[in-house]
Amino acid sequence: MPGKISPEAAARLSVAPMMDWTDRHCRFFHRLMSRRTLLYTEMVTAPALVRGGARHLLGFDPAEQPLALQLGGSDPGELAQAAAMGADEGYGEINLNVGCPSDRVQSGCFGAVLMERPALVAEGVAAMIAAVPRDVEVTVKCRIGVDDQAPEQVLPDFLARIRAAGVRRVQIHARKAWLQGLSPKQNRDVPPLDYDLVVAMKAEFTDLHVSINGGITSLEQARALLARGLDGVMIGRAAYHQPFDILAAADREIFGDDHPAPTRPEVVAAMEPYIARHLTEGGRLNQITRHMLGLFAGQPGARAWRRTLSEGAHRKGAGLEVLRAALGAVEGLDA
CATH class of the missing domain: 1.20.120.1460 (Four Helix Bundle (Hemerythrin (Met), subunit A))
Structure with a gap:
């Protein structure tokens, strides 16, 4: 294995956090095919950790590193406590979910519905940053907007607010989330992708590390998006359903690591x-x-x-x- 890789360095390519899929067994399996790709946990809710005593959900095998913890929640105090727990367990990145469109998430006032409450997100990430060591990075995964929002207006404001709160790295799912009228499954396919807007956000927020997510199915597509100036690419379902095709060649094609890939x-x-x-x-x-x-x-x-x-x-x-x-x-x- 190479020396310890920081989540930011590994974020040139990452596997998206996916509920019921990216558990610790999946991550161990994925790590066997790529030494460098950044892996994410399933979303763990801050209330489950802080009020529910579910700290066991944070467990992982050290071989899974580089690894990020994704949290869901909206209460700044709970998010801070949960982030501190994650840092104590050894995660190098704590990610806040501002993208999940499920009804269960909406009812808890977290996930994509928080795109409508950027001030609360900024307060939450500021509390998380204050609660973790300086070498643990707090990041945000978001959508370009929700429902009738105009993404070209709300996304720059959202990014400016979380940047002012101390966030330096974001992952943007390049689709709106329709919280009314579409199921979570439809929200992964129906709203149109807008890669150009995400590229424009990188050009506007040059100091932010911007990864793009949504509809990416191959390393060739990932390389094309990186060539447009983005800092990272996040792949979800394709990495799960065709893991060898995505991960076994990733170290060589994305990171320039010529270590032999396994069969x-x-x-x-x-x-x-x-x-x-x-x-x-x-x-x-x-x-x-x-x-x-x-x-x-x-x-x-x-x-x-x-x-x-x-x-x-x-x-x-x-x-x-x-x-x-x-x-x-x-x-x-x-x-």
Whole structure:
């Protein structure tokens, strides 16, 4: 492994935080394919940590670094306490979610609905910054606007406010969030992308580190966006569903690191000790292998790999023999 990589250096390419997907098992798996890409936790709510005693949600394997914690919340005092907890656990970046459009998030007055309350966001991030050591960075992930807002007006004001509060790095999902009339799933696809606006924000806020998110499906597309002056690219669903295609080549193509990339079978072999430990601790095989279904996406044997894991991993007592059978099915088709 290279020396310790800061989240800012790793943010040239990152895997987006995704609820129910980017848990610690997914992140360990992703890290085997890229040493340098920045990984994010699922969103953890500040109330769950501060009032709910859910500090166990902050756990991670040191091998996952560089790693950022994403928090959800709107109360500055709770956000500060939660950020301090994250810093104590060893996260180098604490990210505030101002982009999630789900009803559950709206009802708690956090996520994308906070685009309508920039002063509260600024107060929150200022409290977070004051609560963590200077070497822990507080960042914000936002949308370009919500509902009937005019993004070209509200986004510059939003960025100016959080910059004045001390934020130096942002991730912008280049779509509006429609909080009325669209489901969270539709909010990932229906509102049109506006990459040009995000590029314009980087040109206007030259001192901010700006990463772009939304609709990015390949490293070629990521390189094109970086070439337009952006500091980073964040990839979500494509990195989850085609992890090898995105991550195995990322260190070379995005970071200029010529360290040899692993093969798919080598990734499977490297997962075995991790899975064995999880099973010994009472975990279930499918808690990990559900994140591995896309490893052979687009390759001969991909269907056999998915089918063997899907059918076998959920069974009571399923162990490494299921993983090995899935790999054997792929290798048998390749032979």
